[in-house]
Amino acid sequence: MQLAERINAITVSPTLAVMAEAERYKARGIDVVDFGPGEPDFPTPEHIKRAAIAAIEQNFTKYTATAGIPPLRKAICDWHAAQFGSQYAPNECIVSVGGKHAIFNAINVLINPGDEVLIPVPYWVSFPDIVKYAGGRPEYIKTEAKDGFRLRAEQVERAIGPRTRILILNSPCNPTGAVAPPDEFLRILEVCKRRGVWLLSDECYSHFTYGEARPFSIAGVPEAKPHVITIGSLSKTFSMTGWRVGYALAPAPLVEAMLKLQSQSTSNPTSIAQHAALEALKGPMDSVGTMLAEYARRRERIIAGLRAIRGITCTEPQGAFYVFPNFEALLGDDLQCTSDLAKQLLEREHIAVVPGEAFGAPGYLRISYATSMERIEEGLKRLGRFFQSASAAP
Numbered sequence: 001m002q003l004a005e006r007i008n009a010i011t012v013s014p015t016l017a018v019m020a021e022a023e024r025y026k027a028r029g030i031d032v033v034d035f036g037p038g039e040p041d042f043p044t045p046e047h048i049k050r051a052a053i054a055a056i057e058q059n060f061t062k063y064t065a066t067a068g069i070p071p072l073r074k075a076i077c078d079w080h081a082a083q084f085g086s087q088y089a090p091n092e093c094i095v096s097v098g099g100k101h102a103i104f105n106a107i108n109v110l111i112n113p114g115d116e117v118l119i120p121v122p123y124w125v126s127f128p129d130i131v132k133y134a135g136g137r138p139e140y141i142k143t144e145a146k147d148g149f150r151l152r153a154e155q156v157e158r159a160i161g162p163r164t165r166i167l168i169l170n171s172p173c174n175p176t177g178a179v180a181p182p183d184e185f186l187r188i189l190e191v192c193k194r195r196g197v198w199l200l201s202d203e204c205y206s207h208f209t210y211g212e213a214r215p216f217s218i219a220g221v222p223e224a225k226p227h228v229i230t231i232g233s234l235s236k237t238f239s240m241t242g243w244r245v246g247y248a249l250a251p252a253p254l255v256e257a258m259l260k261l262q263s264q265s266t267s268n269p270t271s272i273a274q275h276a277a278l279e280a281l282k283g284p285m286d287s288v289g290t291m292l293a294e295y296a297r298r299r300e301r302i303i304a305g306l307r308a309i310r311g312i313t314c315t316e317p318q319g320a321f322y323v324f325p326n327f328e329a330l331l332g333d334d335l336q337c338t339s340d341l342a343k344q345l346l347e348r349e350h351i352a353v354v355p356g357e358a359f360g361a362p363g364y365l366r367i368s369y370a371t372s373m374e375r376i377e378e379g380l381k382r383l384g385r386f387f388q389s390a391s392a393a394p
């Protein structure tokens, strides 16, 4: 079938493909240890669910304004101000069908064919394809495990060319868990400002930080606003992945353009989900602390467990709910690359992981610890067994 060139330029999200393959195993009754998920394993908090039920009962079931109901736009601005010290007005906020949609809209209204978007590697799988779909060219900046996968301002400075329009910075990062320290973030902002490049700050994992790292938004810095597109999501913070609510905060003309695009594609995010989101942002946030404490426990266990397996090296992620260990020392004859490894782990030990190739980083696997401690223990046991038998093989 002849399809448009732009759809042939992209692929199905590899993380969703891994999820689908793991589901096929599970459907056959196989006990899969699923380290694949990019979503919290906690239910959406009760008070948020109740708000959605009330919305249905009160017949908030019709179209809303394309950019979201006014109280939600205001609540996002207020919440962001309270959390990070930013100062956005509702006309600088658009509610979208998840953070991914907000990123898609922002990139599509800014990019002309051939424009370049800087993407640090390892990257979240959707960034390059969204850029390609918009007709842009992803330009990659490699970050190193030995440097904690941190992006440096000098690297950004060097990578900017005449066609560069946007730098995407995802902190905390999916897949590495790297968190940009505020001083480095500021230096990166300075570079973007001086060189006339938008800084698209994807802070979907903002509230999941560990150790010294703290939730931070560059949009809280007073001089940042004209240069920054802030992308946020309720998916991870409030365990609401299926509700599909995210947002962008940006200068009003950019929000207007995104609204225009949204008005001709999805229209408003689901009315019921918007009412749930309103409750999430205005209600108690205890559930976030509860999740964070549990993630912190699992993170320690999984790092220790991985490091105990000979040949695996694992940098310490400071945010999100992923570890991104390196397996290069364990690759060889039967295992040429981490895609092979992921396939064999699923086939032989029924462990689902996402290969680093999906994130532009062969040699690594992304392991999500958004799963119970019991599953983590089981997964570590299976992983140890897999490599023991692999090294014992003639």
Ligand SMILES: Cc1ncc(COP(=O)(O)O)c(C=O)c1O
Binding pocket: 038, 097, 098, 099, 100, 101, 124, 170, 173, 174, 202, 204, 232, 233, 234, 235, 241, 244, 245, 246
């Ligand atoms: C880095 C990053 N940004 C954005 C998103 C989008 O999340 P959502 O569309 O569910 O808000 C995700 C989801 O996995 C992500 O990992």
